[in-house]
Each structure stands twice: as structure tokens, then as C-alpha cells.
Amino acid sequence: MADERLYPTRPFLAVSAAIxxxxxxxxxxxxxxxxxxxxxMPGGVVEAGETLTEAVTREVMEETAMTIAPVALAGHREAVIRDAEGRVERHFVILCFASRWIAGEPVLNEELDDFRWVTLDELKALKTTEGLAEIVAAAMDRLRDA
Structure with a gap:
């Protein structure tokens, strides 16, 4: 079965959680x-018929077996990956939600091979997706204000 996310004809909407x-x-x-x-951050593609908060809650449960409470949108990122010829290989628009941990400890699935609970300063020492520290800082602000 072909991966419709590879060389897409449109961007895919995804969600992630700053827990x-x-x-x-x-x-x-x-x-x-x-x-x-x-x-x-854990997350994935929104499925047809799901609200954004349903999607982020489901994705976190699938990837980590944890229960969260999405509180507020912390920001967004676009991931556009091009191949050697410059063609769009993947394109995601990712909405990140500031989220509170409710229950569970991370249990990794086949998509993940490590997890860490880190401070913002510790995060800066890791190899992360572009702009991750900024979106985490925004999430911390949203939760502080909520």
C-alpha cells in the first residue's frame, strides 16, 4: 500500500502535545x-471526523500510553521536506497544544525509541525538530496563564 503522505498532493494536518x-x-x-x-513531541496526523483535541489526545495515547488534557494552542510549525530534485517529499502543518499530564508513564511504541522529561534548558542540549524550544516556551506560558 502506497504511503499517501509521501510525495503528497496537499499538506497534511497534524497535531502534537507539549506535555x-x-x-x-x-x-x-x-x-x-x-x-x-x-x-x-508526541503527535501525528488528524483523522477525518476528529476534532483537534481528540486527535492530540488519541495520538499521545497511541504513542506513549499516557492520558493528557490539551489546554490551549501553543503555536504551529510547518514541515516541508524536499528530495534531492527539490520535489516535495512530505508536507505537514502541525498544531501544537500546551497540555497537562493527567496519568500514566511513557510506554514507547515502534515509532519512538527514547523519551525524556526535560527542563527548557536541558531541551536546548538535545537534537530536536526546528523551533521546538520556542514552542515549548510558548506552551509553558499558555499553561501558566490558564
Whole structure:
């Protein structure tokens, strides 16, 4: 079965969660391309019929077995990956939600090979997706204000 996300005809809408607990954020390391070996936040593609908060809650449960409460939109990122010829290989618009940890401890699935609860300063020392520290800082602000 062909991956419709590879060489797409349109961008895909995705969600992620900046999950905060005890002044730390959860980051996970991707075990597959295109972000192999990079720390990011749990999340994935929104399915037809899902609200954004339903999607982020489901994706976090699928990837980490944790329960969260999405609180507020923390920001967005666009991921456009081009191949050697300059063609769009992947294109995602990712909405990140500031989220509170409710229950569970991370249990990794086949998409992830590591997790860490880190402070914002510790996050800066990791290989992360572009702009991750800024979106985490925004999430911390949203949760502080909520």
C-alpha cells in the first residue's frame, strides 16, 4: 500500500502535545524517517471526523500510553521536506497544544525509541525538530496563564 503522505498532493494536518509535568516537558525520539534520531513531541496526523483535541489526545495515547488534557494552542510549525530534485517529499502543518499530564508513564511504541522529561534548558542540549524550544516556551506560558 502506497504511503499517501509521501510525495503528497496537499499538506497534511497534524497535531502534537507539549506535555508539562513538574515544570518539565516530555520529549520523544523518533525511531523512523523522516525524523529518525530527533527529539520532538508526541503527535501525528488528524483523522477525518476528529476534532483537534481528540486527535492530540488519541495520538499521545497511541504513542506513549499516557492520558493528557490539551489546554490551549501553543503555536504551529510547518514541515516541508524536499528530495534531492527539490520535489516535495512530505508536507505537514502541525498544531501544537500546551497540555497537562493527567496519568500514566511513557510506554514507547515502534515509532519512538527514547523519551525524556526535560527542563527548557536541558531541551536546548538535545537534537530536536526546528523551533521546538520556542514552542515549548510558548506552551509553558499558555499553561501558566490558564
Amino acid at each position: 508539562l509535568r513538574d515544570r518539565k516537558v516530555l520529549v520523544v525520539r523518533r525511531a523512523r524517517k523522516p525524523a529518525l534520531g530527533v527529539y520532538t
